[in-house]
Amino acid sequence: MARGTYDDTHQKIVESGMKMFLENGFERTNLRDLCSEAGITTGSFYRHFASKEDIFSYFVQPAVDELKKDFADAEPVCREAVEKGDIRSLWMIMDANRLLDYIYRNFNALKLLLKCSDGTPYSDFLNDIVTMETDISLRSLHLAKDLGYISAEIPSVQEMHMICHAYISCVFEAVLHDLSREEMEKYIHTIVSFFTAGSYQVLGL
Secondary structure, three states: OOHHHHHHHHHHHHHHHHHHHHHHOOOOOOHHHHHHHHOOOHHHHHOOOOOHHHHHHHHHHHHHHHHHHHHHHHHHHHHHHHHOOOHHHHHHOOOHHHHHHHHHHOHHHHHHHHHOOOOOOOOOHHHHHHHHHHHHHHHHHHHHHHOOOOOOOOOOHHHHHHHHHHHHHHHOHHHHOOOOHHHHHHHHHHHHHHHHHHHHHHHOO
16 A cells, blocks of 8 residues: 555544544444544554554543653652752642643643543543642652651641642643633633642641
């Protein structure tokens, strides 16, 4: 098969897959219908993707990997800030503009993860992100307490999980409600300020 033909078919599959997953969700998207929408046979599909699960992963895995890397990169930065006694900077490490860049660079992938992933290994995406945020936050805060920079009681795992869930869910409302970046830019600093002030109050900072 000529390279151009292969690439054209691949693009048709990708466009059809994204359209149908967004409209119907993963579970209600039929592979035969996806191929019909793309104007190809199922045999042609399998020359590009191993399964319906494979093409869904093609859409969302890069966004998942990017966010996991951001968390991994943030933890040593958080630790360094705590060791210097700069506790308040913990809330500045994932700044609002960087967060918006991530969301709008991966908007459709996040929509698939948040709204269309039932029946896939990604169905717990939001909870997985909240758990990572909770774990990093608690490790940082317990270190700060051990070093004497925080005297207040550290929230329990369950409390911190609920706080992180509220914050992350609030930010992802941009995706769930199809807000434009311009709209979200009006809200994000208020959201971050609200949760930052609450954190300072709880921790006595």
